[in-house]
Amino acid sequence: MEQQVFQNATVIKQTGSLYRLTFLPGWEPFTAILSGRLRLKGDHLTNPLAVGDRVNGYLQAAARQNDAAVITEILPRKNYLIRKSANLSRQAHIIAANLDWAYIILSATEPQTPFPFIDRFLVTCQAYRVPATLVLNKTDELDLADGYRSQAAHCRNIYQRAGYEVLEVSARTGFGMDLLAGKLKDKISLFSGISGVGKSTLANKLDPSLNLKTASISSAHLTGKHTTTFYQMHPLVTGGYIIDSPGIKGFGLLEMTKEELYHYFPEIFAASSSCRFNGCLHAGEPGCAVKEAVLKGVVSTERYDSYLKLLDDPDGGKYRI
Ligand SMILES: Nc1nc2c(ncn2[C@@H]2O[C@H](COP(=O)(O)OP(=O)(O)OP(=O)(O)O)[C@@H](O)[C@H]2O)c(=O)[nH]1
Ligand SMILES: [Mg+2]
Ligand SMILES: [Zn+2]
Numbered sequence: 001m002e003q004q005v006f007q008n009a010t011v012i013k014q015t016g017s018l019y020r021l022t023f024l025p026g027w028e029p030f031t032a033i034l035s036g037r038l039r040l041k042g043d044h045l046t047n048p049l050a051v052g053d054r055v056n057g058y059l060q061a062a063a064r065q066n067d068a069a070v071i072t073e074i075l076p077r078k079n080y081l082i083r084k085s086a087n088l089s090r091q092a093h094i095i096a097a098n099l100d101w102a103y104i105i106l107s108a109t110e111p112q113t114p115f116p117f118i119d120r121f122l123v124t125c126q127a128y129r130v131p132a133t134l135v136l137n138k139t140d141e142l143d144l145a146d147g148y149r150s151q152a153a154h155c156r157n158i159y160q161r162a163g164y165e166v167l168e169v170s171a172r173t174g175f176g177m178d179l180l181a182g183k184l185k186d187k188i189s190l191f192s193g194i195s196g197v198g199k200s201t202l203a204n205k206l207d208p209s210l211n212l213k214t215a216s217i218s219s220a221h222l223t224g225k226h227t228t229t230f231y232q233m234h235p236l237v238t239g240g241y242i243i244d245s246p247g248i249k250g251f252g253l254l255e256m257t258k259e260e261l262y263h264y265f266p267e268i269f270a271a272s273s274s275c276r277f278n279g280c281l282h283a284g285e286p287g288c289a290v291k292e293a294v295l296k297g298v299v300s301t302e303r304y305d306s307y308l309k310l311l312d313d314p315d316g317g318k319y320r321i
Pocket of ligand 2: 199200201213214227228245246
């Protein structure tokens with residue numbers, strides 16, 4: 001059989017054993033499978049290949065519909081995001097690879113994302129060198145109750161103090177969407193977050209031609225319905241590419257020691273340079289500058305508590321969901 005090699009295609013979708021690839025910046029998706037050799041590798045991973053991965057392979061001549069291309073090589077990753085697959089699982093799941101930016105989408109109203117979830121996501125972004133921004137969506141609903149308004153202000157305050165940008169938008173009214181579109185231009189960005197916060201609705205607002213499936217949150221539990229089921233990259237009419245993702249249910253940190261954890265809380269790391277002891281874990285040691293920064297309000301008590309909780313995890317320095 002005649003073979004024609006290809007290089008540097010980008011994975012834009014995975015469904016079972018089939019991958020969709022394209023050559024960026026163009027957009028002419030074709031189907032591919034993994035070579036047997038690659039399938040055997042990486043048994044500690046639920047997915048050897050993730051959306052955003054760059055790959056080499058070969059096309060089969062005169063490709064008919066069922067003649068998928070074959071991926072023979074995964075190119076080195078610039079970065080990636082990874083999490084534990086599930087409780088007690090030793091397997092890990094690569095969320096996406098080669099990201100320019102990660103957005104954690106939150107709802108200003110419902111459903112609410114627990115702070116520990118946000119912090120685990122941000123810690124992972126720091127550890128794997130993916131810049132991250134928080135997006136507070138559904139701000140059009142902030143008039144529903146004063147409680148929501150103060151909660152949103154609280155969230156903004158905590159994360160801005162930690163050094164993160166917090167964008168306020170409404171996919172419904174379009175508020176803040178031009179600013180977001182400008183940030184996404186010329187980049188590959190991930191939209192992550194729990195189900196129902198409006199990831200796919202935001203994508204549709206940015207580019208109505210995407211026409212992604214969305215669904216209202218459950219009126220009984222105010223939770224999302226896990227409408228999006230695949231990670232998938234989409235080109236935006238305003239420029240750039242976004243990866244829309246299924247709502248994340250749990251976020252387990254991976255391979256992180258107690259000694260390195262504080263490096264991934266930027267504001268705690270900054271304060272730690274003045275700690276009295278080398279190797280201070282900022283958990284009550286004398287002369288701890290982090291504790292002092294918390295008392296002064298430079299580091300928020302919420303983020304510090306989050307840090308201490310992760311530090312206290314009994315799993316020998318490795319963290320579970
Ligand atoms: N009021 C209001 N509702 C919104 C906004 N954005 C999204 N929604 C609604 O929130 C619900 C969930 O939106 P989706 O886009 O399906 O949420 P998702 O994050 O993609 O959810 P999964 O795919 O399940 O992870 C839908 O009913 C949307 O109409 C917004 O800015 N304002
Ligand atoms: Mg969705
Ligand atoms: Zn300290």
